[in-house]
Every structure is written in structure tokens, then in C-alpha cells.
Amino acid sequence: VPLERIRNFSIVAHIDHGKSTLADRILEVVGAISISKDNKQILDKLQVERERGITVKAQTASFIYDYQGQDMLLNLIDTPGHVDFSAEVSKSLASCQGVILVVDAKQGVQAQTVSNYNLAVANDLAVVPVLNKIDLPEVDLDSCLNQLESLFDIDPNSVILASAKSGIGIEEILDAVVDRILPPLTHGQGDSLKFLLQDSWYDQYKGAVGLIQVFDGVLKLGDEITSVKTKKTYNVKSLGILTPEEVSVPAIHPGQIGFFTCNMKTTKEAIVGDTFHRINRPVEPILHVSTPNPMVYSGFYPTESSYYSNLKTAIDKISLNDSSVSIDPETSPALGSGWRIGFLGLLHMEVFSQRLQQEFDAEVILTQPSVPYKIIPKPHLVKKFGQEIWVKTPKDWVDKDVAETYLEPIVKGTIIVPEEYMQQVASLCSSCRGIAEDTTFVDQTRVRMVYTLPLSDIVTNFFDDLKRITSGYGSFDYEDAGYIHSQLIKVDILLNGKPVPELSFLSNPSKARPTGKIKVAKLKELLPRQLYDVAIQATRGKTILARETIKAARKDVTAKCYGGDLTRKQKLLKNQAEGKKRLRAIGNIQVSKETFIKVLTNK
Numbered sequence: 288v289p290l291e292r293i294r295n296f297s298i299v300a301h302i303d304h305g306k307s308t309l310a311d312r313i314l315e316v317v318g319a320i321s322i323s324k325d326n327k328q329i330l331d332k333l334q335v336e337r338e339r340g341i342t343v344k345a346q347t348a349s350f351i352y353d354y355q356g357q358d359m360l361l362n363l364i365d366t367p368g369h370v371d372f373s374a375e376v377s378k379s380l381a382s383c384q385g386v387i388l389v390v391d392a393k394q395g396v397q398a399q400t401v402s403n404y405n406l407a408v409a410n411d412l413a414v415v416p417v418l419n420k421i422d423l424p425e426v427d428l429d430s431c432l433n434q435l436e437s438l439f440d441i442d443p444n445s446v447i448l449a450s451a452k453s454g455i456g457i458e459e460i461l462d463a464v465v466d467r468i469l470p471p472l473t474h475g476q477g478d479s480l481k482f483l484l485q486d487s488w489y490d491q492y493k494g495a496v497g498l499i500q501v502f503d504g505v506l507k508l509g510d511e512i513t514s515v516k517t518k519k520t521y522n523v524k525s526l527g528i529l530t531p532e533e534v535s536v537p538a539i540h541p542g543q544i545g546f547f548t549c550n551m552k553t554t555k556e557a558i559v560g561d562t563f564h565r566i567n568r569p570v571e572p573i574l575h576v577s578t579p580n581p582m583v584y585s586g587f588y589p590t591e592s593s594y595y596s597n598l599k600t601a602i603d604k605i606s607l608n609d610s611s612v613s614i615d616p617e618t619s620p621a622l623g624s625g626w627r628i629g630f631l632g633l634l635h636m637e638v639f640s641q642r643l644q645q646e647f648d649a650e651v652i653l654t655q656p657s658v659p660y661k662i663i664p665k666p667h668l669v670k671k672f673g674q675e676i677w678v679k680t681p682k683d684w685v686d687k688d689v690a691e692t693y694l695e696p697i698v699k700g701t702i703i704v705p706e707e708y709m710q711q712v713a714s715l716c717s718s719c720r721g722i723a724e725d726t727t728f729v730d731q732t733r734v735r736m737v738y739t740l741p742l743s744d745i746v747t748n749f750f751d752d753l754k755r756i757t758s759g760y761g762s763f764d765y766e767d768a769g770y771i772h773s774q775l776i777k778v779d780i781l782l783n784g785k786p787v788p789e790l791s792f793l794s795n796p797s798k799a800r801p802t803g804k805i806k807v808a809k810l811k812e813l814l815p816r817q818l819y820d821v822a823i824q825a826t827r828g829k830t831i832l833a834r835e836t837i838k839a840a841r842k843d844v845t846a847k848c849y850g851g852d853l854t855r856k857q858k859l860l861k862n863q864a865e866g867k868k869r870l871r872a873i874g875n876i877q878v879s880k881e882t883f884i885k886v887l888t889n890k
């Protein structure tokens with residue numbers, strides 16, 4: 288197929304607006320698949336995606352569409368819509384010249400619609416706007432068209448009305464893809480070759496498989512290719528396209544998307560976002576992939592220490608397929624050996640732990656998430672500590688004698704809510720130290736509120752709180768907004784005067800006391816009474832921020848034996864001794880692992 292007849296596009300939408308259903312319907316209309324119960328949402332391969340109805344890894348499908356009697360080759364690149372997966376999103380968008388922006392006609396424009404639109408425009412992509420679900424009763428099309436016009440300047444006449452479910456408007460969408468989206472550009476001359484690695488996975492039979500888009504030249508079987516990143520050279524062993532079934536081909540032409548295998552030993556060599564070229568014919572990389580910094584960290588521990596190696600295998604396997612997680616070993620006196628894992632965001636973290644459970648049957652304990660702070664050391668200490676000290680856990684903390692300034696991550700959050708909830712949302716945001724940036728009406732009844740918020744306040748309960756106070760009507764999305772100077776202190780939790788390192792936390796001074804109070808109260812509720820008084824304190828240096836006492840209780844297990852029966856008494860004492868084994872010492876207190884988990888996970 289000549290280049291002018293190729294279109295590379297992607298579908299983007301707020302969650303549940305019908306992206307996957309539309310992809311299925313398109314493939315069905317062009318005859319690439321027949322929809323039955325089993326292959327519904329064929330592009331969402333991972334189980335977690337099917338269950339949550341979200342797309343995590345970008346998938347793709349190529350098919351021929353008959354446009355006014357002419358065969359067009361359309362490549363549909365499925366992107367994960369959420370900003371948490373923005374690394375995946377930008378890799379997919381690098382291969383596209385346009386997007387179909389799907390908006391649920393009943394829900395209207397939502398927070399993620401805004402980020403999707405902005406991302407598409409930032410990447411110079413054509414946008415084909417689609418109002419989906421017009422089959423539903425009570426949809427207000429005018430109001431939706433209004434929103435698209437007022438927020439994005441989209442001409443109402445260019446919006447396609449569709450129902451992915453009932454198959455309305457599908458051909459109109461495909462025609463618009465051909466009409467409004469440009470064919471891919473290539474600049475190749477002679478036998479130059481340049482292609483982008485979009486994704487990679489491990490196949491039991493084929494080994495490492497790479498999903499690629501050819502930018503310049505023709506990639507053929509047997510070609511010798513070199514990676515820009517690793518400089519390693521390989522021999523192309525097999526080539527194919529995804530229709531979405533895998534079909535072998537002898538060559539992949541410019542603008543086309545397909546997969547290849549070569550003599551790569553592991554998927555570790557297949558770095559997503561890497562550019563390849565013909566051996567001895569170096570090229571500029573297509574994408575400058577920087578590994579994104581994790582924004583949310585959590586401790587992952589096996590529920591039993593004997594599950595450690597199973598969990599390790601599972602974590603290794605998933606991270607092979609997900610280059611954006613960062614993994615460091617960590618040990619905790621109470622939970623044993625585990626890992627501190629960094630994620631791009633909360634959804635990313637949730638999806639990762641769900642995959643552990645669903646694909647590998649691995650049970651895990653997740654500790655409460657935290658965000659990475661940065662500390663700039665005093666000028667004379669830069670030599671010793673470097674320009675910046677990354678503080679991923681309270682263990683990395685350094686005090687005022689070292690620190691010149693503290694920096695904390697912030698995000699730009701977009702919230703879309705019905706007008707009547709504006710006040711509640713404003714107070715939630717200000718209780719999270721948010722700063723209002725902008726408020727605009729998106730139509731007669733709904734507003735878009737933009738806030739700058741500290742990420743640390745988002746990772747705790749923000750989503751849940753927002754849903755609760757808006758009766759489920761509020762939608763929220765956020766993007767990175769860098770770091771700002773901030774006040775930061777370390778709060779320790781002490782049991783009978785002894786600090787428990789795992790319970791320490793970093794906090795803005797304004798939140799230290801309330802958070803300390805909550806933690807201390809929770810410990811009081813969860814810790815068993817001891818034979819002596821137990822003081823629970825939250826402290827900052829020598830200052831006590833919160834305090835509770837658990838009164839002593841004599842726990843006499845033999846009390847109910849009325850003295851007499853000696854064997855019964857001995858049995859009870861033995862039971863109690865075994866019970867102790869399951870306990871671990873914190874300070875001078877024995878705390879069961881279950882209690883510890885409750886405190887650490889904040890469940």
C-alpha cells in the first residue's frame with residue numbers, strides 16, 4: 288500500500304466513554320474480527336484491563352478499509368488513556384497522525400477528555416471528535432456540542448454522532464479518519480532504514496517480540512539492524528502484522544506498524560521507545576525517551592515470608608513488561624523482606640498490584656503510598672550530598688542542619704462537576720492545600736475547576752473524598768506540575784518512648800498535628816492492652832504533637848480455670864506461648880502482624 292493510503296490513528300476517551308467498544312465495533316465493521324462473547328474488547332489483552340475496563344498497555348491492529356472503492360490501510364493504535372500511563376501514551380502518539388476523541392453523550396466532557404485533547408494538540412495530531420452512546424435515552428446532544436465548542440473550539444458540525452454499541456456512525460468515523468488525518472510522513476532515501484520500537488513482550492515460542500512502526504525505508508527478513516540506545520546489532524528473524532491476529536509478512540513498509548523478532552535474548556534488550564537503523568547507517572533517534580520519575584511509592588511485602596520468592600518472580604515478570612516501575616529491596620522488622628516500588632501514579636500502582644494477584648496469584652501487603660520529596664543541601668554540603676537529596680521514605684530524611692530547602696511534588700488537577708458541588712469541591716481542595724487556578728463553565732450546569740495541589744495530599748484519600756462529596760458526579764484528572772519549595776517535617780511515632788521507624792512519616796507542618804492525632808488514635812484502638820501502661824506519642828524532634836495512653840490490663844489466661852485442673856492450665860499457657868511467636872516486638876510491645884498491617888496500610 289502506498290504511503291498516501293495509510294492512516295495511523297488512536298482512540299482516546301475518558302474512562303468508560305466507549306473507547307474499547309468503539310475499537311471492537313470498527314474491527315467488526317471492516318471484517319477484521321467477528322464479535323462473539325469470547326472476543327469482546329479484543330484489544331484489551333490483560334485480565335486487569337478487561338475487569339476494570341481500562342487499557343494499560345498500548346495494543347494495535349491493522350486492517351484494510353474500503354474508502355470509496357479504494358483500499359486504505361488503517362492502523363489503529365490503542366493507547367491507555369490515563370495520565371498515569373503517559374509514558375505509554377506518548378509512545379503510542381508518536382506513531383499517530385490523529386486521534387478519535389470519544390465523548391460519552393450522556394456524561395459530556397470529563398476531566399480526562401480535557402487531558403486527552405491537550406495531549407493530542409500538543410503532539411500536533413488531528414482530532415476527530417465523536418459523541419458516543421447516542422442510543423441512550425435522555426442524552427443532551429446540544430449541551431455536549433456546546434462543551435466541545437467552548438472548551439476546545441471544536442466546530443459542532445465536525446462532531447460525529449455515534450453509538451459504538453448499536454453500530455451507528457462507524458463508517459462515518461472511518462471516513463473522517465481517512466479525510467481528516469494525514470498519511471504518515473517519511474523522509475527516507477535510498478536504502479536508509481529507521482523504525483521505532485513501540486512495545487515489547489515475551490512469547491514462549493518466539494522469545495522477545497517487538498511492536499514497531501517503520502518511519503523510513505523497508506524492513507525485510509534477514510536485515511541487520513542496530514539499536515540507537517544499546518548499539519547492539521541483530522538479525523531480523525520474523526516479521527508480521529497484527530490484524531489483530533498475528534499474520535506473517537516478508538517486509539514492513541514505511542508508515543506501517545507490525546512486529547518483529549530477532550536474536551534478542553531477553554525483552555530487557557528491547558527498550559520501548561528505542562529507534563533502530565540499518566547496520567553502519569546511524570540515524571537520529573525518533574523519540575527522546577526519558578525514563579519518567581516515579582511519583583508514588585509503596586512498600587510491597589509477601590503475606591508470609593515463605594511466599595517471598597514467588598512474589599519476587601511475579602514482580603520481575605511484570606516489570607519486564609512495564610519499564611516505568613522502579614524497584615528497590617526494603618526490609619521491615621515487622622513485615623520481613625520486601626520491596627519499595629515506585630509508580631507513575633496511583634492507578635498505575637493499583638493496576639500493578641492487581642496484575643500480581645490476577646496473573647500470578649501473588650498475595651501482597653501494600654503499605655501506605657508516599658511521594659518523593661527533594662532536599663537541596665546547604666551550599667557547603669553539596670560536595671558531600673550532591674545537588675539534590677531524593678527522599679523516598681522517612682529513612683532518607685535529613686534535618687535542618689543539612690537541608691537548605693525542601694521541595695515537594697505538585698500536580699495540576701482538573702475537576703469537572705455539576706455547579707451545585709462547586710463549594711464542596713473548593714473546600715476539599717483547600718483542605719488539601721490546593722490553590723485555585725481557574726474556574727470556567729463548560730455548559731449551563733457544569734464547571735471545570737483547575738487547582739494546583741500537592742501530590743502528597745492526592746495520594747491519600749482525594750479521589751474517594753471527591754466522589755463522596757459530589758455523589759459520584761465529580762471527575763478528576765491530574766498532570767505533573769513539577770516541584771515547589773515547601774515546608775516539610777518528619778514526625779516520629781513513639782511507643783513508650785521508643786521510636787518505631789516504620790511508622791514515621793513526612794508532612795507539611797500544617798498537617799503534622801492532625802495526621803499525628805489520627806495515627807496515634809488508631810494505634811490506641813488497634814494495639815492490645817499490655818501488662819503495663821503504654822504511651823503512644825507523635826513527636827517532631829522534642830515536641831509532642833499528639834499523645835494517647837493505653838491503660839495496663841492484667842491478661843490472666845488461667846483465670847477461668849478456678850485453680851484446679853492442672854493439665855488444662857498448662858495447655859492454655861502453651862497456647863499463649865505459641866500465640867507470642869506470631870507477635871513481633873515494636874519498642875517493648877508485642878504487636879501481631881495483622882495489627883501492624885492495619886496500621887501500615889491504613890485500612
Ligand code: GDP
Nearest residue numbers: 300302303304305306307308340420450451452
Ligand atoms: P472505555 O473505558 O472507554 O474503553 O469504555 P468501554 O468501551 O469499556 O465502555 C464502557 C461501557 O459503556 C460499557 O459498559 C459499554 O458496553 C458501554 N458502551 C460503550 N459504547 C456504548 C454505546 O454506544 N451505547 C451504550 N448504550 N453503551 C455503550
Ligand code: MG
Nearest residue numbers: 307340341342
Ligand atoms: Mg477500554
